[in-house]
Amino acid sequence: MIKGDFMKREVSKYTTWQNVVYVIQGAWKYDKKVFGYFGVYTFLASIQPFILIFFPKWILEELLGAKRLEQLVALLVSFFLVAAVVGFFTTWLRSLYFPHMIKIRFEFIRKHQEKCMMTNFKNTEDADFLNDMETAFRCLGSNDIGIEGMLHKLFALVGNLIALGGYVTIIATLNIWVLLYLVVNVIISYFITFRVKKYEHDQKDIISENDRRSNYLYHVMYDFSYGKELRLLGIRDWIAERFVEYKNRRLTIHKKIKWKYFNVGLVDISLLVIREVVIYSYLIYLVMNKQISIPDFTMYFTTVAGFAGWMTMMMKDLAYMRAQNLNICDYRSFIEKEEEVEQTHKMSVPEGPYTFEFRDVSFKYPNSEKYVYKHLNLIIHSGEKLAIVGHNGAGKTTFVKLLCRLYDVTDGEILLNGINIKCFDKQEYYKKFSVVFQEIKTLAFSVAENVALQEKEHINYAKVAQVLEEAGMSKKIESLKRGVHTAIQKILDDEGIELSGGENQKIAIARALYKNGEIMILDEPTAALDALAEHEIYMNFNQMVQNKIAIYISHRLASTQFCDRIAMFEQGKLVEYGTHDELMELNEKYADMFAVQAKYYQEEGA
Numbered sequence: 001m002i003k004g005d006f007m008k009r010e011v012s013k014y015t016t017w018q019n020v021v022y023v024i025q026g027a028w029k030y031d032k033k034v035f036g037y038f039g040v041y042t043f044l045a046s047i048q049p050f051i052l053i054f055f056p057k058w059i060l061e062e063l064l065g066a067k068r069l070e071q072l073v074a075l076l077v078s079f080f081l082v083a084a085v086v087g088f089f090t091t092w093l094r095s096l097y098f099p100h101m102i103k104i105r106f107e108f109i110r111k112h113q114e115k116c117m118m119t120n121f122k123n124t125e126d127a128d129f130l131n132d133m134e135t136a137f138r139c140l141g142s143n144d145i146g147i148e149g150m151l152h153k154l155f156a157l158v159g160n161l162i163a164l165g166g167y168v169t170i171i172a173t174l175n176i177w178v179l180l181y182l183v184v185n186v187i188i189s190y191f192i193t194f195r196v197k198k199y200e201h202d203q204k205d206i207i208s209e210n211d212r213r214s215n216y217l218y219h220v221m222y223d224f225s226y227g228k229e230l231r232l233l234g235i236r237d238w239i240a241e242r243f244v245e246y247k248n249r250r251l252t253i254h255k256k257i258k259w260k261y262f263n264v265g266l267v268d269i270s271l272l273v274i275r276e277v278v279i280y281s282y283l284i285y286l287v288m289n290k291q292i293s294i295p296d297f298t299m300y301f302t303t304v305a306g307f308a309g310w311m312t313m314m315m316k317d318l319a320y321m322r323a324q325n326l327n328i329c330d331y332r333s334f335i336e337k338e339e340e341v342e343q344t345h346k347m348s349v350p351e352g353p354y355t356f357e358f359r360d361v362s363f364k365y366p367n368s369e370k371y372v373y374k375h376l377n378l379i380i381h382s383g384e385k386l387a388i389v390g391h392n393g394a395g396k397t398t399f400v401k402l403l404c405r406l407y408d409v410t411d412g413e414i415l416l417n418g419i420n421i422k423c424f425d426k427q428e429y430y431k432k433f434s435v436v437f438q439e440i441k442t443l444a445f446s447v448a449e450n451v452a453l454q455e456k457e458h459i460n461y462a463k464v465a466q467v468l469e470e471a472g473m474s475k476k477i478e479s480l481k482r483g484v485h486t487a488i489q490k491i492l493d494d495e496g497i498e499l500s501g502g503e504n505q506k507i508a509i510a511r512a513l514y515k516n517g518e519i520m521i522l523d524e525p526t527a528a529l530d531a532l533a534e535h536e537i538y539m540n541f542n543q544m545v546q547n548k549i550a551i552y553i554s555h556r557l558a559s560t561q562f563c564d565r566i567a568m569f570e571q572g573k574l575v576e577y578g579t580h581d582e583l584m585e586l587n588e589k590y591a592d593m594f595a596v597q598a599k600y601y602q603e604e605g606a
C-alpha cells in the first residue's frame with residue numbers, strides 16, 4: 001500500500017472566496033499596475049466572442065437580402081479589422097501583464113522564505129513542519145498553479161463572465177429550455193472535474209512526504225561530499241534502489257490520478273456529442289419550419305457551440321480555482337502557523353559579567369517522549385572555562401542549544417545573573433553568543449564575508465586578518481591570489497576554492513572570534529583538526545576570551561586541561577563535576593576515560 005507510514009494532517013480551511021480576496025489583496029499590495037492591464041484585458045476578452053457571432057450573421061443577411069457590394073466589403077473589412085485589433089491587443093496585454101504576475105508570485109515566495117528563516121529553531125528539526133513547508137511551496141512552484149494560477153484564472157474569468165451575459169441573452173431569445181439544458185450539462189462536467197482535482201489534492205501529504213524523502217536521496221547522490229561513503233561503503237546500489245522505490249510510489253499515485261482524468265474526459269466527450277446532436281437537430285427543425293432565418297441559424301449555431309465551450313471552459317476554470325484554493329490553504333496554513341509569540345517589552349540583557357544557572361532543568365525534544373535531562377542543576381560562574389564531556393548522545397549539544405535558547409526547557413529554568421533567560425529579548429540574547437557548532441556551514445561568498453557575515457562595505461578587514469591569524473588560517477589565505485576576497489566554493493565564483501574539513505573549521509572559529517560574543521562556545525569544532533592545530537586554537541581561544549565564559553565540548557580530553565571545571569554527562573545526568581585534578585583524584589568515570597585516551601596517545605606516540 002502506497003500510504004505506508006506517511007501521515008495525513010489537517011490544514012486550515014479558507015473558502016475559495018476568502019482566498020480570492022487574499023490573492024487580490026496581495027496583488028494590490030505588491031503590484032498595482034496589474035489591475036490597469038486587467039481592466040483593458042477583461043473588456044477586450046469579453047467582446048472577442050461576439051465578433052464571430054454577429055459579423056457572419058450580418059454578412060449572410062446582406063448576401064441573402066440586398067446584396068450591396070460596398071456594404072459587403074465594408075462588413076468584411078470591419079470584421080477582419082476588429083478581429084485583428086482585438087486579437088492583437090489581448091495577446092499584447094497578456095505579454096505585458098505576465099511578468100507582473102510573476103513578480104507578485106515572487107513576493108509570496110519571499111514571505112515563504114522569511115517564514116522558513118525566522119521560524120522558531122525547533123521547527124527546523126520537526127518532520128511535520130518540514131512536510132508542511134514543502135507542501136506550501138507547491139502553491140508557488142510555477143505560473144499556472146497556486147497563487148499565480150489563481151490570478152491568471154481570475155483575469156480570464158471576469159472577462160468570460162461578461163461574455164457569458166451576452167451568450168445567455170442570445171440563447172434566451174431562442175428558447176429558455178435550450179439554455180437550461182446547456183447549463184445542466186456544464187454543471188455536471190464541473191462537478192466531476194472538481195472531484196478529480198480534489199482527489200489529486202488529497203494525495204498531497206503522501207506526495208510531499210514521498211518527495212521530501214526522494215529529494216533527500218537525490219541530493220545525496222549528487223552531493224560530492226558523500227562521494228567517499230558512496231564508493232567505499234558500497235551503498236551506491238542501496239541508495240539508488242531506495243530512490244527508485246520512492247519514484248515508483250510517486251508514479252503509482254500519478255497513474256491513479258491520470259486514470260481518473262481519463263474517465264472524466266470520457267464523460268465530457270459523451271456529454272458533448274449528445275448535446276451537439278440534440279441542439280443542432282432542434283435548430284435544423286426550426287429552420288425547416290421557417291421559425292428562424294438562415295442568418296439567425298448561423299448566429300444561434302455559433303452561439304450554442306461557443307456558449308457550451310465557453311461555459312465548460314469557465315466551469316473548468318472555476319474547478320481549477322477551487323483546486324488551487326486547496327493549495328493556497330496549504331500555503332496560508334504554513335505562513336500563518338503560530339509561532340511562540342515573544343512577549344513585547346522584553347528585558348534588555350544586562351551588561352556582563354555573567355553567571356548562568358541551570359536550576360532543576362528537565363528537557364525533552366518536541367515530538368519525543370524521552371527526556372534528555374531530568375532535574376539538571378549546574379552553575380557556570382562568570383569568566384569560567386567549562387569543559388563538557390560525555391559519550392555520544394549524552395546530551396552535550398542539547399545543553400548548548402538550551403543555553404543559547406534555541407529550545408526552551410520543558411521544566412525548571414535557566415537563569416542569567418538570577419533572571420530567567422526567557423525574560424530577555426531573544427534577538428538581543430542571541431547576540432551575546434559566539435558559537436561554533438559541529439557541522440560547519442560556510443557560504444559560497446568570500447573568505448572575509450564568511451568570517452564577518454556582513455556586507456562588504458561594513459567589514460573590518462584588519463579584524464578579519466587578526467582572527468584568521470588566531471584561527472591559524474592566515475598563511476593559507478595569504479597564499480591565495482585574491483586573499484580574503486577569494487570565494488569559498490565554486491558555486492557563485494569560478495575561481496572559488498574548496499577548503500578541507502579542518503580549514504572550514506578554522507573559518508568557523510575565526511567567525512566566532514570576529515563576532516566576539518560575550519559567551520564563547522565551541523561544540524566539538526576541532527574534530528577535524530590535527531592535535532597541534534587543536535592545541536594552538538585552544539591556546540588562542542583562551543587568550544581571546546580572557547574574562548568571558550567559554551564552554552568547550554570535545555571528545556578529546558586533552559582539551560579539558562585548559563578549563564577551570566569539567567562537567568561530565570551520562571544519559572542526561574551530570575555525573576561528575578569539578579576541576580581536572582579533582583576528577584582525576586575521584587578516580588571514577590572521567591579518570592577512566594582520561595586514562596583510556598592517554599593510553600592511546602602514548603601508544604600512538606610510541
Ligand SMILES: Nc1ncnc2c1ncn2[C@@H]1O[C@H](COP(=O)(O)OP(=O)(O)OP(=O)(O)O)[C@@H](O)[C@H]1O
Nearest residue numbers: 125365368372390391392393394395396397398399
Ligand atoms: N532534534 C532532536 N529531536 C529529538 N531528539 C533529539 C534531537 N536532537 C538530539 N536528540 C536526542 O537527544 C539526545 C542527546 O543528543 P545530543 O546531540 O545533545 O548528544 P551529544 O552528547 O551532543 O552527542 P554527540 O557526542 O554524539 O554529539 C540523543 O539521544 C539524541 O538522539
